Amino acid sequence: MKECIFCTLPGTKIFLENELALAFFDKYPVSEGHVLIVTKRHISNIFEATAEEMASIGNLLQRVKAELDEKYHPDGYNVGANTGPASGQTIFHLHVHVIPRYQGDAGTVRWHT
Incomplete structure (x- = not known):
């Protein structure tokens, strides 16, 4: 394996x-400051997380945002976790994307038609 x-x-x-x-900072960032939050325990997705792990993710989310606000001054954020291959998940260890967005970068998590 x-x-x-x-x-x-x-x-x-x-x-x-x-x-x-x-x-940690994403190796292939969508935008400057793109961070991943992961559980220390190996679990595949967010639905396997305990309440304590979810609270830890939430705690880090707030801390990450404060640091990114200070360093990069983004105009907004995308925050999300892909779950399963159909969602685009390619690494099967729970990770939450924290993607800073900047005015004019056309950042979205949805396809435009």
């Missing part, structure tokens, strides 16, 4: 962390 890249992330890449989750 292939090793999970989020379970073997070198500590030097960690941006913020708490007891149950950690945050």
Whole structure:
């Protein structure tokens, strides 16, 4: 079985962390400041998270936003977690995207028709 890249992330890449989750900058960012928040326990998706893990993710989400606001001054955010292949999930370890958005970048999580 292939090793999970989020379970073997070198500590030097960690941006913020708490007891149950950690945050780091996305290797392939959608925009400047794109961060991933992952659980320390290997679980596939958000529906497998315990209440405590969800609280830890929420705590980091607030801390990440404060840091990104100070450093990048975005105009908005997309926050989300893909669950399952049909949603576009390609790494099967729970991760929440925190994507800063900037005026004029046409950022969205939906297709426009």
